[in-house]
Amino acid sequence: MTFSALDKPTNDNQTTFDIIIVGSGAGAMASSIVASDHGLSVLVVEKSGKFGGTSALSGGGIWIPNNDHFKAKGGQDSYQQAFDYLKASTENRVSDSRLHAYLTHAPEMIRYLERKSRVRYAVAEKYPDYYPHLEGSLAGGRTLDPEIFDTTCMGDEVENQLKASASTLLMGKIAWTARDAHKAMARERGWRLLLLKLIMKYKLDFGQRRKTRRDRRAALGSSLVASLRQSMTDRNIPLWLDTDFTDIVFSQDRVCGIEVVRDGEKQTLNAKLAVIFASGGFEQNQKLRDKYLPSPSNVKWSATPPGNNTGAALEAGIRAGANTDIMDWCWWSPTVKVPKEDKARGLFAERAFPGAIVVDGLGKRFVNEAAPYLEFGDAMYRNNAATDGKSLPAWVIFDANFRFNYAMGPFMPAQIQPDSRLPKGWLNTLYWKADSLDELAKQIKIDADGLSHTVERINRFATTGVDEDFGRGSNVFDRYYGDTNVKPNPCLAPIVKGPFYAMRIEAGDIGTKGGLLTNEHAQVMNTDNMPIAGLYAIGNCSASVMGQSYPGAGATLGPAMTFGYIAANHIAKDITKDLTNGKQTTL
Structure with a gap:
């Protein structure tokens, strides 16, 4: 089968795309936007009936050293300072090439999305790095906080298909930024007036209150995911919900598609260029927890949605000969179980x-x-x-x-x-x-x-x-x-x-930390330390670029989005090079 990268399907019944992305979190959506802007056809498939994954339930922050927002406010950061800090915090568990890839492309990624999509961030100037005792740490400025996003443009999709969590909302229903939350929780001057303003803005939105208790203003992870999803809609990028990934399809030692179950039927979807795994970790799979994580371990302790993040991509990658790393770690967080x-x-x-x-x-x-x-x-x-x-x-x-x-x-x-x-x-x-x-x-x-x-x-x-x-x-x-x-x-x-x-x-x-080992291009590596052709992994289904550490707020989503950006550009660069050389790729 031969193809041109300019062939771009427009039909929802299409089964052949340039790139197929498994998962619909922030990394997946960011990657789809970048790939689409390169002129590539993209399909995003999501296991559940709602999009956004754990990204939508998170704080939405991204840890971006040396970012433009901090610099614009007079903040002092540098590439070398950030590298020293990452090197110290990861304790040589991660290759320098991956660390350099992250530090180089993270500022590019958010700069690109803010210029080309609806994503908007502000710097959390007071949010410090998590390890202030390490060389290169900063007392604030590397974490970016999503701005409020008005979901009116999304229509019924936001109510019916965007994941939401009461735990990230003021009083379980009112949108606020992480900067607002900090001011209130630290009881800084003016915190009561801030809360009053947020509550009144919510209550006085009579049109919205007549329809739903959900705030029309999305914040934190919901804001990030909503703005990314609307940016996908702007580009007509298809998103298939209730589409359960089951395995990889190979042809001539190259990944050429995936198998899914959709509407109760098995289906093969063809990927001309690549498959990108962005489907989360394995924390909702008790058998995998028992196999890899410290004991005792229980899926009920996890703060991620039940039934998702069951490790299907991880298991498929292992069957395909992929290497793994950091499998005995989670993004640990103490949790409480609230009845019902x-x-x-x-x-x-x-x-x-x-x-x-x-x-x-x-x-x-x-x-x-x-x-x-x-x-x-x-x-x-x-x-x-x-x-x-x-x-x-x-x-x-x-x-x-x-x-x-x-x-x-x-x-x-x-x-x-x-x-x-x-x-x-x-x-x-x-x-x-x-x-x-x-x-x-x-x-x-x-x-x-x-x-x-x-x-x-x-x-x-x-x-x-x-x-x-x-x-x-x-x-x-x-x-x-x-x-x-x-x-x-x-x-x-x-x-x-x-x-x-x-x-x-x-x-x-809030997810597992280990997964498929990738290189600086987000390509999945096999046990011989060679890339598996046509297969990429980002987010929690890949081994974290942060190793066993958590350098700062947003050190999960920041890398997911950055390596999604890297993967899309790497795929587009390869096909552009082939077309420039007058070649066609045969699967």
């Missing part, structure tokens, strides 16, 4: 708020609660091994003062959502409550003496402002979500006032 919700909720900012601690079954702290969530999850497993299984689950403990002032998981502060307004089914399932710490320890079956000693110790640290055990609040990252009004340490406050509360937390995740 289909997935667990990650605890991100709340752990830095003053007046809450996390303890194991012995009633002892085992980690800096404000640490990055990847390191927090890793600490849960390390402590679980050291205490013979006493760290899974762990427990977050707080008092009435904390409950009144701060959010925790699905709890809004009691000054907004008192206990009387909490669902009755949450008591003794999501949270436990008692008038004394001893009684609380008995309810959740942890060591009461250990908890009492731990609370005494943390109360002393709150007075001095120095956490002598784990250094909580001693660096710029910890303090990012601390309460700026609390002195001397914005991350420490005493636990003294009843009633006292506990929430059970698990060693959850």
Whole structure:
């Protein structure tokens, strides 16, 4: 079969495309836009009935060192500084060629999308890198936060087909940026007025309220995915939902298509140039978790949607001879399971708020609660091994003062959502409550003496402002979500006032970190360290360019979108070179 890259299908019944992308997250959509702009025909297939994957449920931030937005505000960053930081944080687990590819193309990628698509970002100037102790880190400026996106242009598609998560919305329904959330959570000056404005803008949108409780303004991951999806629509790029990838198709040692199940029927789709896997990790596949991840492990602890991210692309790649890496790691995050919700909720900012601690079954702290969530999850497993299984689950403990002032998981502060307004089914399932710490320890079956000693110790640290055990609040990252009004340490406050509360937390995740090993072009490598012709992988189905680290907020989506951009350009460059040389490619 011969082809020209200029053949571009327009029919939804087409089964032959230049590029087929498996998955519909931010990386997949970004890649489809770039490929389409090169004049290539693209099909995006999505397993579920809604598009956006875990990207739509995320904060939507992207970690882009040396970006234009920070520079425009006078920020100081450099390629070498960013490379030094990445090299230190990845600890030689990732090739220099991949690191250089990311640092070179990440600023290009977002520059391209903001110029050519509806995607818009702003710099989160105060959001620090996660490892401030490492050479090359910055106290802010590398994370970009999606701007609000008005979804009116999307019609019914946004309501029926865009994934949404109440956990990323103010009060479960109101759009706000990560910058808004930080101001409110850190209780910076003007935070109450900010919340009032956001609430009133939502409530006064009477036309939208008559149709749905969903805010017409998308933010965070929903904003990113909505703007990318509309940019696909602008280009007539087809997106097939409810299309389940099952395997790769080969011809003459080259990937030439995929097999899917659509409308209950098996179908073969032909890819003239390449297949790009962008279908997420394997965290929703218990058998694969049991095979690769630390024990114990449970799909129910994950904060990603059930039924998706089951590792189909990973398994197909392995069958095709692909190499893998970092298979024993997730993007760890402690999670809580809220009754009647289909997935667990990650605890991100709340752990830095003053007046809450996390303890194991012995009633002892085992980690800096404000640490990055990847390191927090890793600490849960390390402590679980050291205490013979006493760290899974762990427990977050707080008092009435904390409950009144701060959010925790699905709890809004009691000054907004008192206990009387909490669902009755949450008591003794999501949270436990008692008038004394001893009684609380008995309810959740942890060591009461250990908890009492731990609370005494943390109360002393709150007075001095120095956490002598784990250094909580001693660096710029910890303090990012601390309460700026609390002195001397914005991350420490005493636990003294009843009633006292506990929430059970698990060693959850926001996706797996390991997957198909790729090179600097996002090509999947085989076990002989050679590219598998016609096969690319980006996002969580590929081994992370960040290795076992999490350098900054957006270090998942940033690489997914960047390597999607790289893959599309690499495919287009190869076909352009062939056409320039007067060649045709035969599959």
